[in-house]
Amino acid sequence: MASSVLPTAPPAVRWRPHAAVLAFGAFAVGTDGFVIAGLLPSVAASLHVSVAAAGQLVTVFSIAYAVFAPVLAVLTASWSRRAVLVAALAVFAVGNAITALAPDYGLVLLSRAIAAAGAALFTATASATAALLAGERERGRAIAIVMFGMTSSLVLGAPLGTVVGDRLDWRATMWLVTALGMLAVPPIALRLPAVAAGATAGLRAFLAPLGDRRVLGVLLTTVVAFTGIYIPYTYISEIFAPATGGGALLAVLLLAFGVAGTAGNLAAGKLADRRGPREVIIAVTLILAVVFVLMPLGRGTIGAAVATTLVAGFLSFSVTTPQQHLLITLARHGAGMVTSLYQSAVYLAVSLSGAVGALGLAGWGAAALPYLAAGLMALTAGLTYLSGRPRTSDGGH
Template identity: 70%
Template sequence: MLSFGVFAVGTDGFVIAGLLPAIAGSLHVSVAAAGQLVTVFAISYAVLAPVLAALTASWSRRAVLVTALAVFTIGNAVTALAPGYGLVLASRALAAAGAALFTATATATAAMLAGERERGRAIAIVMLGSTTSLVFGAPLGTLVGGNLDWRATMWLVSGLGLLAVPGIALWLPARGRGVSPGVRGYLAPLRNPRVVGLLVTTVVAFVGIYMPYTYISEIFAPAIGHGPDALAMLLLTFGIAGTLGNITAGHQADRRGARRVVIAVTLALGVVFALTPLATGTIPAALVAVVLSGFFSFGVTTPQQHRIIALTPSGQSLVTSLYQSAVYLAVSLSGAAGALGLQAFGSQALPLLAAVLVFAAAVLTVLLDRTRPGEGPAEAA
């Protein structure tokens, strides 16, 4: 049930990219302005994830999870009903608050219930919901929005959130109360320069990764037009390739060291993005570009988390919370930077801007995270 809840939350986060043209037309704004729905959701998620975790630390995990899904569902219902652009923006912030609280709490709860021996497997099962939301949820939502209305997709997401509530409320033990570490406790890892350097690198990398994804409908418009079926096919392909990339990168991080994997993947992704403008004219070429970009984009996530956990093994929950905030800060910046690039240079310039950013992330990884003498693969992460 925790995994299903993460599936609902992830679908909400990913599906907007496939609905931008429809949302823009319905609300009488530009596609770039519609893209700011992604920005607002991501900023709200990044800011509220550690804050809400601290405020609800003394609650039972069951109460936190049910409350989070309630807030998430209400936020999406307001989005579906909102008559204008301003209220839609506000409702995205509300949905993000519920999403941020649910995802962080679901992962920690799975680890707590499973115990140390089964902790990794439990977290993997929960986070499978995020992967499947990209593979199935986002394309499904795009098809629903394209063939019915984008507001129907918002109702679909609200319904998915509600479906997870009964199982969590009935079956999850009402335990897990703790003590809030306070803002100072959450920010303690930021006194470590290596943590700060890794978070900065994460932001740079994921701005580059999410910029083409957010505006995928515009980048590949020469090949697919604005048809929902073709766009859903690209999103499904991206998600499947991303799932394989994530699994492969995790395996290689264990064998070769996470830092090496991040460098290799960001360099490869930079090449793919640089060549993407050559692949936007036909469906076969677009599919090749989407497969490669999806595979390498999700090849960053797991090894980067390995690296930050290795830096502060005694404060994993704190640094992973900060890592999630960095990722969603990057998502918000990608929406804003992509809008500027779209208006100033056109859609074909966005992959080139993304290539510059992921190349920069590779360089930062080399310069800021050099292996110190005596470190093994985990510490060198």
């Protein structure tokens, strides 16, 4: 039946301009998530707390993001996607404005949770909305454009915010992020079609993916995949310490990872449309496993370190879009639900990567961490292969 499938945009809809606006919003949200790490010393000094305590701002943001993503998706299921996106950016802006004005540490912690709620709702809804507007044939490209905003925030937004914080004040960076988020509101409010991806089939259909073992399997695979991907990234300073000396050369590696990741995300979107998301995930994770196995060989020289990081960055971000593509294909009307759960899975993986990596670092040393990541990549490929192809009847039955 037609009502059982994920709605697709009419051919007349020009989805790329809308996806570009959503990507800009994702850029603002991503900048907010990444930039705090570079501001910790000044935040700590301003609030009269230790750097370790200031680091909990990152932890609170991540936990709140993971928790609020699915909860808010359910609460806003009956809203038009346009209303959800505008409301999400409003909450995001309020959270960051409170951060910029907060006089004490406790209020800053609370404000980071508020900003994370808006960020989580926006990112998940933006991906689902772009996929809806583009239709089935170009779904991967649309998701990749939105994710381009997120990956480019790692390359451009976070460094820009750090410079602003260094030259002015960390609170100025918070105002900058607030302004970036609000700039995306007018084009979304005035131009985005009032689609209602979740409400068209009712709340039961929206929540239906939670009872689908295939969807839950992809979410589990997402946690495994991104735990493996983020272990080398989180501990990149330790892995390549012999080549960088922990100095300015480390920034070169981080930049290389971000630039390559941005390119990989866009390439993966096209491949997912042409070859299918499942096939792309299997191929990318298997190749990435090999790259991680070879990574320790490049620890000693900066040239080899940069080359390895470029390849790893390209492949690491090539998993993001196909995973979401596969989830949306399986979910039908529950696209908003699964993209929010996907965001939760990624942030859970980020947290796990720090803990698992710390255990590996203490037990076997930095050189062994890429091998641990390689094992998780191979496991991801195996789980994705065993999950099987989405049934053709998912397109309508």
